[in-house]
Structures are given as structure tokens and as C-alpha cells.
Amino acid sequence: MRLGYLVPEFPGQTHVFFWREIQALRRAGDEIFLVSTTQPPASATTHEFAPVAISQTKYLFPPSPAGLGQWALGGLRGLTHGLSYIRRIQDRSLAGRVRQLALLLLAADLVDWARKNGIDHIHGHSCADSAHILALAHRMGGPPYSLTLHGDLGVYGSDHLLKAEHATRVFAVGRHLRQQLCGIGVDNEKIVETFMGVNTGELAKLGSARDMHRAELRLVTVARLDPSKGHLHVLIAIARARDAGIKVRYRIAGQGYFRDAIASKINMLGLSDCVDLCGTVSEMQVYSLLSNSDVFVLASTGEGEAWPVSVMEAMGAGLPVICSEIGATAQMITSGVDGILVRQGDDDAIFRAICSLAGDIEMRERLGKAARQAAIKRFDVAASARVLRQAIAAPQPDRVS
Structure with missing residues (x-):
């Protein structure tokens, strides 16, 4: 054609x-x-x-x-x-x-x-x-x-x-x-x-030497900075996790008009030492973030989300994903098997998921392996x-x- x-x-x-x-x-x-x-x-x-x-x-x-x-x-x-x-x-x-x-x-x-x-x-x-x-x-x-x-x-x-x-x-x-x-x-x-x-062949190479530690959980979100992407819900959950004694590092990749509001929330919650706003990133920089993280988070709310490409990429890179039930995410993820689904806007559920993954490296590895296989089979x-x-x-x- x-x-x-x-x-x-x-x-x-x-x-x-x-x-x-x-x-x-x-x-x-x-x-x-x-x-x-x-x-x-x-x-x-x-x-x-x-x-x-x-x-x-x-x-x-x-x-x-x-x-x-x-x-x-x-x-x-x-x-x-x-x-x-x-x-x-x-x-x-x-x-x-x-x-x-x-x-x-x-x-x-x-x-x-x-x-x-x-x-x-x-x-x-x-x-x-x-x-x-x-x-x-x-x-x-x-x-x-x-x-x-x-x-x-x-x-x-x-x-x-x-x-x-x-x-x-x-x-x-x-x-x-x-x-x-x-x-x-x-x-x-x-x-x-x-x-x-997504390019599952390229993604399958990522994270092969991912070094996981029980002492710290590295989270990442790749999404435009918009209220609908749920960054504030993740920040609230991270603040609770930190107060519970969990060491968390969170990197946010993306740009958008909501950046100032997110930065303000980071400061208000006292998270400046553990949350990084990375700004606009290239495809190779996204791949680097996925290689050097333990968990991917997308807490979107409302309308507009369908079949998030960022979730497919994270799964292809072998990352367990914490994701809100929105659009087609329930078609993409079998909760507890190759990821964790939470209700939209549920800070408590995000917090519990972070706590579970922080303390259980075997769970991270199991979910990540299943996520990679699901991506190769279904998302190429x-x-x-x-x-x-x-x-x-x-x-x-x-x-x-």
C-alpha cells in the first residue's frame, strides 16, 4: 500500500x-x-x-x-x-x-x-x-x-x-x-x-543487571505532567511509606503545565531529597530509567487513558507495575500475576503495594518476569x-x- x-x-x-x-x-x-x-x-x-x-x-x-x-x-x-x-x-x-x-x-x-x-x-x-x-x-x-x-x-x-x-x-x-x-x-x-x-526485543535487554536491594525501592513514572496522570497520589503514598521507615526514591520523567503543582507537593511533603523531576526525556533516557528502577507506577485517573504505552514498555523491561484501573489496563495486567492494579485515586492501595514490593524482592522478580513474558507475547x-x-x-x- x-x-x-x-x-x-x-x-x-x-x-x-x-x-x-x-x-x-x-x-x-x-x-x-x-x-x-x-x-x-x-x-x-x-x-x-x-x-x-x-x-x-x-x-x-x-x-x-x-x-x-x-x-x-x-x-x-x-x-x-x-x-x-x-x-x-x-x-x-x-x-x-x-x-x-x-x-x-x-x-x-x-x-x-x-x-x-x-x-x-x-x-x-x-x-x-x-x-x-x-x-x-x-x-x-x-x-x-x-x-x-x-x-x-x-x-x-x-x-x-x-x-x-x-x-x-x-x-x-x-x-x-x-x-x-x-x-x-x-x-x-x-x-x-x-x-x-512496543519494541519488545529492545526492551527485553533492559534491566538484565538490575540490582535490587531490600533497603531501598526505586520507583519511576514516565508520563506528561498533568493532573490526570495521578502523580500527587503517588507522592502521598511515598510520604506514607517514608514515614513507615521505607527508603524510597521516585523519579518522574515528563513535562507539562502541572509541573509547578507537583513540585509544590514534593516540597510540602518534605520529599525533595527522594523525588526527582527529570523533565523531558528521550527514548534512550526512558530506557535507562527503566533499567535502573525497581517498580513502575502509573496512577492515572478520569478519562483519556486507553492502553498506556508506558505500561507496556515497563512490562517489557521486566518491571513490576503499580497501575490504576483505567481504560484497558485490566486487559493488560492480571493483578498479582504480572502487575498490581489499584482503584483510581486510592492512595492507600498505592501505599500498600509499595510496602509489599519494598519488603519482598522475590515478589518483584516474579511479577517482573511475568510482565516481561506478557509483553513479548502480546505487545510487540x-x-x-x-x-x-x-x-x-x-x-x-x-x-x-
């Missing part, structure tokens, strides 16, 4: 898993053409692959004058169909209509780019406004498209049934998201459950890429007319 691959604001700090899938698809023989909405700021593109990814990516905003010129010379082909689509969008405010007309221009540019590159299909890794762009482009004469839903529908705006109406496939990252899509009327036959894979990027390409290439279900 000559496959268009759309990720908004690519390549962002959390987009390394997209790059892995792109490489896996290319190894499988597909020609992948990258497209994105806008180029992210330099501060969000620290990964080693970022310069190459940027050089290969077509950015829709601002739209290409040449592409719009070709559209105008061609008689504004598809404009009627595009305006018909826009009239069905729920937001009818003046600001909403202006934004929607801008999306139409981006869609026209996308149609021209797809035509020039002979694109067979475009897959979009979002169900927000970029899904509107793909739906508009298809109605305006562009190629077939598919979408991946990476989190709860409410996170991605509205009009989801409209966005998915003519999509050939809608990929759901977890069973709970399939249920949400079915709940709004998306045809179950076009929904495919999936995940974003080659498998997730195969699900995507086979579903796109397969005969399509009947579309809604």
Missing part, C-alpha cells in the same frame, strides 16, 4: 510509539507517507528520530498555496460535498463555522497532496478535528480513510458518528472504547480492537502494525449511505 499516516502535531514528545509503528509498517513492505496538522515546537521534539520525521512529514497548516491553487483551477472540486458535511457538524456558532471552513481548506490541500503521491488510503491517529479533515477530504474526492480512537470519546470533541460515517475502519484501543463506539451507533463490523505496540509493535495493515487491506464492510 501507499499509506498516508496522519498524526496531529507530529512528532510530539509522546509520539515515539507512532514512529515505531511507522517503521514496522515500512519493514512489512508498505510505503508510508507522513502527514500532520501542524509542526510541534522544538521543545517537544527531543527524540533522536524527530529531525528525520519532520523532514518526511507534510504539514497541513498553513495550507499549501499551490495545493489550494490547484483546487481553485480544478473548479473547487468537492466543495458542495464539503459544505454539506460542515452543515451537519453540531457547533453552529460563528467561531465554530470559521474553524470548520478552515478545516475544509486543509482538507482540500490534503486531497491535492494525496493525489500527487498516489495515496491508496489515509489512516488518522485521532478522532478530534483531524478526523473531520479526513472525512472532508474523502467527501471532496480524496482516498478512503480510517481512524484510531486512543481514549474516551469525550476527550475528542463531538460529532464522532459523523467522523466515522464513511471511515472504512475505526480502530479502538481497548474493549472499553469499542463499547463506546458501538454506543454512539458506529457499526460493530467496522470496529477493530488494537493497541500501540510488529503485531499491532499487522493488525492495522491487514484490517485496512481487507474487504470493507458495507458503508452507511
